[in-house]
Amino acid sequence: MKSERSSCGIARTLEILGDKWSLLIVRDLMRFGTRTFGELAELSEGISTHTLTERLKRLGEFGLIRRKPYQSHPVRYEYSLTKRGKALRPVILSMLEWAGGNLPRRRKKRSA
Amino acid sequence: MKSERSSCGIARTLEILGDKWSLLIVRDLMRFGTRTFGELAELSEGISTHTLTERLKRLGEFGLIRRKPYQSHPVRYEYSLTKRGKALRPVILSMLEWAGGNLPRRRKKRSA
Numbered sequence A, B: 001m002k003s004e005r006s007s008c009g010i011a012r013t014l015e016i017l018g019d020k021w022s023l024l025i026v027r028d029l030m031r032f033g034t035r036t037f038g039e040l041a042e043l044s045e046g047i048s049t050h051t052l053t054e055r056l057k058r059l060g061e062f063g064l065i066r067r068k069p070y071q072s073h074p075v076r077y078e079y080s081l082t083k084r085g086k087a088l089r090p091v092i093l094s095m096l097e098w099a100g101g102n103l104p105r106r107r108k109k110r111s112a
Helices: A002-006 A010-017 A022-032 A037-043 A049-061 A087-102 B004-006 B009-017 B022-032 B035-044 B049-059 B089-102
Strands: A033-034 A065-072 A077-079 B034-036 B065-073 B075-080
Touching: A010 A022, A010 B022, A022 A033, A022 A049, A022 A065, A022 A077, A022 A087, A022 B009, A033 B009, A037 A049, A037 A077, A037 B049, A037 B065, A049 A065, A065 B022, A077 B075, A087 B009, B009 B022, B022 B034, B022 B035, B022 B049, B022 B065, B022 B075, B022 B089, B034 B035, B035 B049, B049 B065
Parallel strands: none
Antiparallel strands: A033 A077, A065 A077, B034 B075, B065 B075
């Protein structure tokens, strides 16, 4: 059972994307195409620069995003989705669809 | 911009499901219909009973799962998806599809 589970596509997906921020970054890059670190930091509501740095590194390691220098002194990068990252569109869309049909539009706080 | 972001469906979905375990629990209930706590603890690879308790409570609070007693001395519950939880099927399927096409079947360790 263990070995079946560890090869499960959901488990493997969540190893990479199972956190509060990674899919928000993917979402922003999907929406805007290319974003600088500063733009992502501003867009991803409340993400700390430390967390953003870590998530971008991780998404890069897994081949979901690429970075390209757009300035050399000092060097600055802009980020975009790879083909593998762009392939997450159905995941993003299915979450949007689910939220639209199943979550209240504004939730003040978690109900007990 | 802030207020636009906080009403985003992806962000609202990830507030509930943005962790390593919640969608694995949903996946198991989707696959098996009804599961006891012990069955879920065994199925969700490596999840601690503490984390499982917390996630089940949280998923219940958000109306994604329901519990029903199946034994009274001591009381024991079994869990299943609500309509709202079942509506996550497209999210689960899109992740499976993405993993199938984009992730190696077995990953020994994260590449640097």
